[in-house]
Amino acid sequence: QPRLVESGGGLVQPGGSLRLSCVASGFSLNDYGIAWFRQAPGKEREGVSAISNTGGATNYASFVKGRFAISRDNAKNTVYLQMNSLKPEDTAAYYCAATFFPDHSKAPEYGYEYDYWGHGTQVTVSS
Numbered sequence: 001q002p003r004l005v006e007s008g009g010g011l012v013q014p015g016g017s018l019r020l021s022c023v024a025s026g027f028s029l030n031d032y033g034i035a036w037f038r039q040a041p042g043k044e045r046e047g048v049s050a051i052s053n054t055g056g057a058t059n060y061a062s063f064v065k066g067r068f069a070i071s072r073d074n075a076k077n078t079v080y081l082q083m084n085s086l087k088p089e090d091t092a093a094y095y096c097a098a099t100f101f102p103d104h105s106k107a108p109e110y111g112y113e114y115d116y117w118g119h120g121t122q123v124t125v126s127s
Contacts, residue, residue, distance in 0.1 A: 002026035002116050004096050009121030012086055016125070020081040022096030022118060029053070032115075033101035033108035034072065034079045038092035038123075047110025048094070049081060054104040064090075086125045093120040 008020040022034065035050035049070040051058045058070050067086075072079040079096060097114035 004098060004116050004118035006094065006096055006118040006121040009094060009123045011124045011126065013127050014086060014088060014125055016086050017082070017084045018086065018123060020083065020094055020096075020121060020123075022079040022081075024077045024098065024116075027116075028074075029072070029077050029079070029098065030074050031100055031102040032098040033103075033112075034070075035097050035099070035108055035110055035114070036070065036079075036081045037095045037097060037110070038090075039095070039120075040092040043092075045095075050107035050110065051079065052104050052107045053102055056104050057107045059107045083123070086123075088125045091123060091125050093122050095120045 003025050005023050036048040037045050038048050039045040049060045051070045055072045067084050069082040096118045098116045099108050099112050099114045101108045
């Protein structure tokens with residue numbers, strides 16, 4: 001059964017770093033674009049970053065640009081989100097999602113229909 005599992009969340013002080021992982025099982029990520037989303041309590045879900053199926057194209061929301069980096073290792077069926085210079089406003093549950101999108105030239109849009117979703121990992125930034 002296809003699934004995505006996120007890990008790497010936790011409690012970190014402002015200015016700290018975390019690396020989230022999203023591991024796929026039951027299917028190959030080779031033809032899937034991946035996006036990270038987040039949702040804070042009382043707020044709508046928002047797109048954070050996305051990556052094309054081969055990793056050659058990425059995009060970032062303005063509020064994380066320059067601080068977060070998305071990458072992938074298709075041999076490990078895994079996508080990563082390196083988060084640096086974390087701020088309290090980055091506190092949220094982070095989700096990865098996969099959409100069938102075998103276009104290596106661009107990353108999927110956050111508004112696309114995503115085929116698979118993980119259950120999320122909590123990131124809390126607090127002193």
